[in-house]
Amino acid sequence: MVVLPREYGRRRLLRQIRQAGRVPRIELANQTGMSRATVTTITAELLQAGLIEEIARPDATPDTRRGRPRVDLRIRGGAHTIVGAKISCRQLSLVLLDFEGAELAELERQLPAESFSPGKLADLFADAVDDLARGAGLTANDVSGAGLGIAGVVQAAEGIVYWSPSLSERNVALGEVLTRRLGRPIFIDNDANLVALAERSFGLGQSRSDFIVVTIESGVGMGVVLGGELYRGTRGCGAEFGHTKVHLDGALCRCGQRGCLEAYVADYALLREALSMPGDDPTAPPAMRIEALLNAARKGNATARSILDRAGRMFALGLANLVNIFDPELIILAGEQMQFDHLFADDVIAAMRTSIVQIDKPPPDVVIHKWGNLMWAKGAAAYALDNVTELSLAGLRDNTA
Amino acid sequence: MVVLPREYGRRRLLRQIRQAGRVPRIELANQTGMSRATVTTITAELLQAGLIEEIARPDATPDTRRGRPRVDLRIRGGAHTIVGAKISCRQLSLVLLDFEGAELAELERQLPAESFSPGKLADLFADAVDDLARGAGLTANDVSGAGLGIAGVVQAAEGIVYWSPSLSERNVALGEVLTRRLGRPIFIDNDANLVALAERSFGLGQSRSDFIVVTIESGVGMGVVLGGELYRGTRGCGAEFGHTKVHLDGALCRCGQRGCLEAYVADYALLREALSMPGDDPTAPPAMRIEALLNAARKGNATARSILDRAGRMFALGLANLVNIFDPELIILAGEQMQFDHLFADDVIAAMRTSIVQIDKPPPDVVIHKWGNLMWAKGAAAYALDNVTELSLAGLRDNTA
Numbered sequence: 001m002v003v004l005p006r007e008y009g010r011r012r013l014l015r016q017i018r019q020a021g022r023v024p025r026i027e028l029a030n031q032t033g034m035s036r037a038t039v040t041t042i043t044a045e046l047l048q049a050g051l052i053e054e055i056a057r058p059d060a061t062p063d064t065r066r067g068r069p070r071v072d073l074r075i076r077g078g079a080h081t082i083v084g085a086k087i088s089c090r091q092l093s094l095v096l097l098d099f100e101g102a103e104l105a106e107l108e109r110q111l112p113a114e115s116f117s118p119g120k121l122a123d124l125f126a127d128a129v130d131d132l133a134r135g136a137g138l139t140a141n142d143v144s145g146a147g148l149g150i151a152g153v154v155q156a157a158e159g160i161v162y163w164s165p166s167l168s169e170r171n172v173a174l175g176e177v178l179t180r181r182l183g184r185p186i187f188i189d190n191d192a193n194l195v196a197l198a199e200r201s202f203g204l205g206q207s208r209s210d211f212i213v214v215t216i217e218s219g220v221g222m223g224v225v226l227g228g229e230l231y232r233g234t235r236g237c238g239a240e241f242g243h244t245k246v247h248l249d250g251a252l253c254r255c256g257q258r259g260c261l262e263a264y265v266a267d268y269a270l271l272r273e274a275l276s277m278p279g280d281d282p283t284a285p286p287a288m289r290i291e292a293l294l295n296a297a298r299k300g301n302a303t304a305r306s307i308l309d310r311a312g313r314m315f316a317l318g319l320a321n322l323v324n325i326f327d328p329e330l331i332i333l334a335g336e337q338m339q340f341d342h343l344f345a346d347d348v349i350a351a352m353r354t355s356i357v358q359i360d361k362p363p364p365d366v367v368i369h370k371w372g373n374l375m376w377a378k379g380a381a382a383y384a385l386d387n388v389t390e391l392s393l394a395g396l397r398d399n400t401a
Numbered sequence: 402m403v404v405l406p407r408e409y410g411r412r413r414l415l416r417q418i419r420q421a422g423r424v425p426r427i428e429l430a431n432q433t434g435m436s437r438a439t440v441t442t443i444t445a446e447l448l449q450a451g452l453i454e455e456i457a458r459p460d461a462t463p464d465t466r467r468g469r470p471r472v473d474l475r476i477r478g479g480a481h482t483i484v485g486a487k488i489s490c491r492q493l494s495l496v497l498l499d500f501e502g503a504e505l506a507e508l509e510r511q512l513p514a515e516s517f518s519p520g521k522l523a524d525l526f527a528d529a530v531d532d533l534a535r536g537a538g539l540t541a542n543d544v545s546g547a548g549l550g551i552a553g554v555v556q557a558a559e560g561i562v563y564w565s566p567s568l569s570e571r572n573v574a575l576g577e578v579l580t581r582r583l584g585r586p587i588f589i590d591n592d593a594n595l596v597a598l599a600e601r602s603f604g605l606g607q608s609r610s611d612f613i614v615v616t617i618e619s620g621v622g623m624g625v626v627l628g629g630e631l632y633r634g635t636r637g638c639g640a641e642f643g644h645t646k647v648h649l650d651g652a653l654c655r656c657g658q659r660g661c662l663e664a665y666v667a668d669y670a671l672l673r674e675a676l677s678m679p680g681d682d683p684t685a686p687p688a689m690r691i692e693a694l695l696n697a698a699r700k701g702n703a704t705a706r707s708i709l710d711r712a713g714r715m716f717a718l719g720l721a722n723l724v725n726i727f728d729p730e731l732i733i734l735a736g737e738q739m740q741f742d743h744l745f746a747d748d749v750i751a752a753m754r755t756s757i758v759q760i761d762k763p764p765p766d767v768v769i770h771k772w773g774n775l776m777w778a779k780g781a782a783a784y785a786l787d788n789v790t791e792l793s794l795a796g797l798r799d800n801t802a
Contacts, residue, residue: 239726
């Protein structure tokens with residue numbers, strides 16, 4: 001037998017209880033390979049800290065030997081209140097969860113601009129958290145921590161945003177700015193990473209250990225889960241799928257470089273080409289112009305079809321490269337807006353399949369999962385939940401290590 | 402405290418002893434966090450199994466309390482004899498190592514053709530292993546196991562080669578064929594993966610947990626180490642860097658698809674373009690034609706320079722995509738042949754750096770590591786060493802679990 005520090009056991013048991021929903025102690029010993037004595041000791045600590053609670057079993061017949069009612073353990077929902085949030089173009093979406101993951105409230109708020117100074121963003125965020133908490137009969141002081149997903153290049157561990165379309169400055173220590181403003185620990189990450197966490201925690205990735213989530217909004221994002229954990233790269237800026245190059249000296253991208261995948265498939269890329277279509281009105285709102293382009297393609301307009309066709313083929317090429325590099329079990333295409341249906345089309349998936357290395361084994365599954373900003377916010381909450389759990393366990397460690 | 406199965410402790414201690422070279426028991430307890438009692442029990446088992454040995458310390462003054470000489474532990478070199486091998490175009494390279502990793506013999510053998518039936522390859526391999534063992538005063542029966550690196554798409558866990566330029570058939574259970582022919586366990590893997598293992602075990606990756614090795618021979622290969630472990634993908638066929646697409650409907654690749662990186666940078670791609678150069682003789686040996694192309698470029702021939710220039714720029718684009726996806730600490734460019742110097746040039750690395758996502762942090766290190774086939778074979782030996790160690794530990798488990 002080998003002995004490891006107790007903090008390992010606390011983390012392991014808490015995770016097991018969370019996964020199980022409700023579970024008797026003896027099952028925990030079986031599921032984790034820990035001794036019954038260890039499980040008893042550690043769960044007593046977790047009970048005392050209020051992170052878990054005992055609950056009578058529905059079929060509870062008393063333990064005949066000891067005469068006590070049989071009980072299950074479960075996460076104590078009231079232990080912590082968690083905020084998850086997503087900032088997207090002109091919109092802030094928030095959810096409030098209890099420690100068990102049950103939703104207490106949600107809120108969607110229009111933003112007055114596309115990008116903000118860090119201080120202004122902190123004000124908007126704090127204000128929204130106040131309103132969100134009030135919606136559940138609580139105050140912002142009841143919140144144990146919050147997660148925020150933001151588009152751009154984010155170093156999650158240090159809470160730094162190197163660049164984001166939602167911020168008017170580069171290299172912002174946004175985690176620190178928000179934490180100071182709210183007086184609560186705030187954890188930030190790239191929004192696509194948090195969608196991947198949401199898929200792992202609540203969605204299609206629950207039973208998979210290696211999968212990739214590709215998100216399509218105004219840009220193209222990616223989150224990679226390997227061995228059940230989010231893969232972030234060493235500088236915290238890997239998984240920049242949208243800026244992988246699909247053409248040497250190719251189309252100009254918003255990032256200033258040429259040939260990025262985004263420069264072929266993002267909405268601004270489609271609109272740039274739509275300028276060549278008779279009847280396109282460059283002063284109309286982007287969403288209307290995209291809709292007109294899609295309608296024209298549906299009606300058989302050759303130019304419109306050519307624009308969407310190339311975008312689809314470039315997207316297929318990019319997906320094939322991901323398969324050739326990662327060889328995942330599953331690719332989840334996640335997006336909210338119907339306007340990207342041309343990228344989620346069967347012929348795009350088929351084109352991807354003909355561009356991967358051909359072996360006598362089936363290619364990875366590709367599934368489409370459409371969801372709204374609130375689901376992205378739930379991913380941010382899952383991230384905050386993990387971090388708040390770690391903080392709680394660290395508190396225990398100080399007392400009894 | 403948390404209790405884990407003893408096999409975890411055996412693996413952990415054996416690895417720690419291997420890393421340390423030689424180490425006293427008390428240091429092992431400090432380094433692993435295990436109790437001294439656990440270290441004493443497990444090292445006693447490993448000693449009895451002959452996997453490690455005690456060795457007097459150079460500065461050995463006796464332990465004053467117990468009157469025993471102080472000793473270190475180290476891996477017992479004589480515990481196992483391991484073969485590492487690499488098959489490349491018309492060449493088989495082998496090394497013989499002891500269990501400590503010390504080299505006992507090496508052998509390079511020309512092969513009569515470029516590809517073989519599985520049976521013929523097994524005969525050639527068995528014959529070479531015989532000769533290799535004899536060179537160290539041993540026989541093939543003294544070999545505990547062998548690793549073989551082979552180009553192509555390999556499922557290492559099951560020992561299946563889906564496709565390789567060295568085999569005349571597809572979907573070959575090569576691990577099984579070789580194991581049956583030699584009567585010893587044979588472990589196979591993609592050759593670039595084994596170069597990555599060699600870099601981790603003996604080379605530039607020893608102190609890095611996340612790095613990528615890109616190999617250039619007749620094709621382009623890649624091995625990815627994440628968290629200190631080789632990343633293989635779920636079907637065992639990820640990391641196919643050479644077949645990532647760098648151009649939609651681009652140049653034709655040997656694999657039958659279009660736009661693969663290899664179709665722009667491999668030697669056959671250069672020679673295909675060299676056909677357009679006056680004086681190129683398509684009947685001359687490929688190595689001579691490549692040499693002539695490189696010489697012409699050095700002398701300023703515009704066509705030759707254009708051929709090499711595009712190859713270099715495409716290679717830079719491919720490398721930039723790896724950085725954008727993996728965000729590694731380090732990229733090691735590993736190749737044997739000077740003929741690929743144009744891909745390892747400063748301007749190629751500079752072009753890569755301008756094509757990655759720009760943040761205010763330094764880009765990953767890129768280092769060039771040239772080494773011969775015998776070093777690749779050493780990577781295969783490192784792989785076999787890991788596997789033979791696991792088999793030895795499994796044997797212990799049967800006795801005492």
